[in-house]
Amino acid sequence: MRSFSFSIFFLEWWLTRQRWTARGYYKAKPSILVIPSATVALGGNFTILFHNEQWSDFSDEVHIYIREQFYPKPNVSVSPSQVVAVGGNLTIHCKNEYYQESEFYLIKEGDLDVLQKKRPRRNLAVFPITNAKASDGGIYWCYYGFLASPDQRYSCFSDKVYINITDPALNKPSIRVRQKGPHALGAKVQILCEGPEKGLNFYFHKSMELIASQMAKSESYMTTFTINMVRLEDAGSYTCQYHLRGNPFVWSEPSDPVELAVRADSPVGNIIRLAVAGLVLLVLVLIVAEAVYLATNGIIFPGWWLTRQRWTARGYYKPKPSISVIPSATVALGGNFTILCKSEGHQRTEFQLYKEGPPASLQLLHTELTERDEVLFPIVNAQQAHGGIYRCIFQSVHNEQWSDYSDEVHIYIREQFYPKPNVSVSPSQVVAVGENLTILCKNEYYQESEFYLIKEGNLDVLQKKRPSWNLAVFPITNAKASDGGIYWCYYGFISISDHRYSYFSERVYINITDPALNKPSIKVRQKGPHALGAKVKMLCQGPEKGLNFYLYKSMELIPSQTAKLEKNITTFTINMVRLEDAGSYTCQYHLRGNPFVWSEPSQPVELVVRDPSLSKPSIKVKPRGEGSLGMNITIECQGPEKDLKYFLLKSKKRIAPQMTNPDRNTAEFLLSLKRQEDATDYTCQYHRIGNPFVWSEPSDPVELTGSGKKLASCVSSPFLPKSRSLQMGMNLWDYRCTG
Structure with missing residues (x-):
């Protein structure tokens, strides 16, 4: 019978929970993820990836390990290859060149814990991955430490290795050359790669070496890799591959190869050589023109300048793009960097990134078609070969005229050892x-x-x-x-x-x-003091819309938040106030587009919290009985200990503060009855001298009653110095009188 009753209860609870879930009252716990890994270098960065007014259950826990890096990084390698088919085997080797009897740890980006742990007898750890699955694709690295060492220091992380899984179940892409060959030197050649789905990311290989990557348009199965001026060294065998959307480490097998044949000698080649000679002659003419310009007070050169302006207006001439590097042109060996190329105001553009090769030659690295006026060329796991000089060019899809080359940028690859x-x-x-x-x-x-x-x-x-x-x-x-x-x-x-x-x-x-920027303002939306567990909102307002605001407590940064584009105000919410939330708050903002230029902080606002563990004060009126017009009365507030600061509240509004003498636990507030509305409820509260943001609960109220018209005003207290006594008409922050 008990089992039957429990079953009915449990079934009813389950049905209730399903109804709550359907109506949004109950939410399943969210998943939790750490990027790049739950093992973090001391001083490094990590990101923990559900926001709704209705809170869910807590997620599963994730443990973050902070590692102080001291010893040199280990070497890492993969055998037989970093590319393996589904079902194949590979091994990641982690070697410490300097120490023996160390413990090695293998990390995979996105995992919540160490993937494998080894303690070999010598200085080489072998981490096998057998019967590879699609989920084994990803970024791996390793490090080591010493269990016997009490200082809890570890090595720096190794370089990263990228494990890519080829899946024979995926349809191979196809590849073809649009123009029939053999191709003349200097000709424009387009190679088309087509996959089984729209919007795939394709990688272009020559003789199995990756030379470019490009994403097909979201409505297209195909992308085009362009060689603008064919050279002899471009001849060869080409293939392409694609990876699954959302998983850059699961790849198709390569396409069948296509051959690009180039004619060594052709009329076009002769034309190119004549064109080069013509360009040299043109340079000499320009030098002479400059000399003539100087000799003729600039009559000829303005004509050349006007001609160039006409070319620009008609689209024959394009200014060179700008080029920059993120985060820096000095890159650690094995690190990542991104080259940003930008045209000024040209939409729907094709960009090409070049790197200087042998003397007097440029090697095409990447081609990217974009709807915007800029493009990012990411380079991961940088090696020494990635060092060198880079430039980029662009053309509009509406005009096949290419721009000049950008300024050059020099990438320095640094092997890190010390x-x-x-x-x-x-x-x-x-x-x-x-x-x-x-x-x-x-x-x-x-x-x-x-x-x-x-x-x-x-x-x-x-x-x-x-x-x-x-x-x-x-x-x-x-x-x-x-x-x-x-x-x-x-x-x-x-x-x-x-x-x-x-x-x-x-x-x-x-x-x-920047003192020239207007300070923001800050306020607490709900009046305080606030009960524990209450929801409190702080509003920060700036001079412009869409600013990024930062909230500080006692000058320590807590969160940041961006205002909506149509608003100049943002709200910081504390969903359940705790005692430790009490304090002084300010906010700042930074300029849009420049996160390092800030306003000065706002004026502070106080968040005051009521602590139910503090004993309530008691309150009484002297003399007892009914008051009369012009009568002086004393309200006495008594707390549980000495040396407290009290506040008198009239109809729940603070009207006067009072410090007790160090040897007393009471404070007295003197009032003169002068108006009818002063016959109301009075309470008092206190806080300890060293903690002005945590208050007691209010005392029980005491009510003043009387007959006739009455008026009350604050008068000086015998326990305050004359300079701090409350006088008629005074309107200071701590001593505001409402009667």
Whole structure:
């Protein structure tokens, strides 16, 4: 019978929960994910990936491990290859060149824990992946530590290896050359790659070597790889592959190959050589024209300038695109960087990225068609071969005339071997416009090294120092808005020929406050003091719409939030107030498009919380009985201990504060009855002197009654100095009188 009753109860509970779920009252717990990994380098970054007013259950827990990196990184390799078919086997090798009897850990990006752990007798750990599945594709790295070491320090993370899984169940793509060959030197050739789905990401290979990647349009099965001017070295065998949308590590098998044949000698080739000779002649003519311009006060040269302007207006001439590197042109071996190319105002453009090859030649690396006026070319797992000089060009889809080449950008690949330097900023990482600061970079282990200061987004080293000792000082004087940004440093040794450098230091973030920007304002929407568990909203308002606001408690950053594009105000919500939320809050904003130029902080606002664990004060009126016009009365408030600060509340509104004497636990408030509306409820509260943001609950109310018209005003208290006594008509923050 008990079992039957329990079953009915459980079934009813299950049905109720289903109804709640259907109506949105109950939400299943969310999943939780850590990017890139739950094992994080000390000073590194990680991201934890459901917002609704109705809160769900808590997710499963995730444990974050912070590793102080001290020992050199291990070497990592994959055997037999980083590309393996479904069902195949591979092995990841992690080797420590310097120490034995260490424990190795294998990490996979996105996993919530260490994937495998090994403690080999020697300095090589072997991590097998057998019967490979699609889910085994991804980014892996390893590190090591010493169980016997009490300092809990580990090695730096190894370089990353990229495991790609080819799935024979996926349909192969097809590939063809649009124009019939053999092709003349200098001809434009288009190679088309087609897959089984729309919007796939295709990779283009020559003799099994990746040379370009490109995404098909969302409505197309096909993409086009273009060689604008065929050279002899472009002849060869080409294939293409695609990967699944949403999983860049599961690939199709390569297409069947297609041959690109090039004619070594052709009339077009002769025309090209004649064109080159003509260009040389044109350069000589321009030099002579400049000389004539100088001799004739500039009559000829303006004519050339006007002709160029006409060409530009008709689309025959395009200005060169801009080029930049994210995060920096100085890249760690195995690191990632992105080259950004941008045209000015040209929509629906095709960009091409080139790298300088052998003398006087450019190698086409990537082609990208975009609806926007800019494109990103990402390069992952950078190797020494990725170092060098890059340029880009573009053309509009409506006009086949190509732009000039962009300015060049030089990529430096740094093999990191020595321990990273310490970096600090003096006097602060926040500085006002026009002030000075210094970035200090210190190498704890070596002297006579050369230090380099990097700023994110710069195309070259910002400053270079070779101090006598192991400390480099990089000054930034008369700070401007453009000095805000992310900085780091590293060092190397000019006298050593192995071209190895230190690891990059931690990043420092330089923020510039501009007094010319209007301060934001801040307020608490609900009146306080607030009960524990209450929902509180703080509103921060700035001078423009869509600003990014930052909320601080006692000058410590808590969250950040962007206002909606059509609003100049944002709301920071504390869903369940705790005692530790009590305090002083301010907010700031930064300019759109420049996260390192900030306003000054707002004026502070106080969040006051009621603590139910504090004993309520008691309250009484002297003399007892009914009051009369002009009568003076005393309201006495008594707390549980001495040296408290009390507040008198009239109809739940604060009207006067009062400090007790150190040897007393009571405060007295003197009132003169003068108006009928002063015959109302009075309560009092207190807080401890050292914690002004946590108050007691209000006392029980006491009611003043009387006959006739009455009036009340605050009068001076015998327990306050004369300079702080409350006088008729005074309207100060702490001593506002409402009677």
